Amino acid sequence: MTDPTATLTRPVIVVQNAVKSFSGRVVVDIAELTLGDVPIEGLIGPNGAGKTTLMRMVMHSTGLDRGTITLWPHGAVAGGGVVLSNLPSHRMAGHGVVKSNQVIMDFDKLTIWDSLLLAAAASKSERPHRIFDEPRVFAEASDEVARYLDEFGIREPSTYAKSAGEKKLLDILRCLLLKPKFLLLDEPTAGLPEELTAKVIDEVRTVASQGTAVVIVEHNLDVIWNLCDEVHFMAEGKVIMKGTPAEIRAHRTVVEKYLGEGHV
Template structure:
């Protein structure tokens, strides 16, 4: 728990092994409501694996995931997303042959047209839902300066634009909490700044975030607190200044996990 704050998402004693390899060894940490919490650590520390557990992509062998005061450990990813907990991935997962707009429309949660019968018997409702999805997608794409590319195949976007598209796709679900896995990876500095500004704006609107990232400038600009993972454990937690001055953190990055 974080003293003096309301916890929105919490990992409690998460344990996960792959054969003899211990990926997460009793990880306990929390993310505060309305905040941007950073997760950093050397390669192999368990950061993305932890996000897979929190997001519901992987089930741990022990521990619990608590979201908005409820144990969601038993829920798969899509049901956690319906409750407001969603994520992006380190490698963007756009559907390249579909347009930018179509990628977002697929994520819209209220679509009666997903079933066969409403297509024939609830045509008005299906059409209204499609129009609502388009308007929601347009609003998001305009906010990240991608509306001009709405009809372009998603595969034609730059790496940074694909990161923005992935974030917008998560936002189509109207989440309360978004897990961002390396949003700055492979992105040019200008777009990194735009992504950081967008996250900060969304935080100001009440959204909460957890970020795994190697870009320390982004972590320093956005995150408080920051949890440092090493060898599947929480090494330390604190502000950017505190973890930067911690000798254990330096040792972990320079000589710890490969």
């Protein structure tokens, strides 16, 4: 676990009266939820609890039926809030709010290098008249990209990502290259081999210790219990419990009722 008392100023995301329903079925209905109070938060709950939908609502890739989601870049009391739920989804990364995807998402025509350079490139280098900017983008990003490639053992970065695990990893690396201030990870270790899971967890700890707020949705509860400073338990669209991993695990009956036996 990271040190929750660290004095770094972390951004906070406040969800208020946020409702989302699909075909009349309410999937998320949250009166008030603050994310980012501690360095690493977990979001757990059974399938269909609304975890992924909530993450997508924060990113505004899924619109809200009503309610607001606000980013406070310098903490809850510091002012200068940004109403994320009023912004188009492409503006999130500019405010430092970045999310990895639950399902595998990749650019099928881009190589691994391409994909990572795309994440690292500033938008001013991507204008139609900037046709000579590739060397500059490469020079600025290549050291960091090469470090990730080396650290995660990607041996042929000039080719396309082939396996599901490689694509999943690439998704996380793209997020890290965006230098997130608020990082949402939706099942980051699903489909990853064990040694890569450990490396991803290390990397998440590192960015959290440097001031990034991290929220992680994960079905592998060992990851949640070991990594998170605080855990939100979601069921039927609501956060029904909040506490440290130990406190959540202490509610054995509730957790087992939703997740099945053997998870605590």
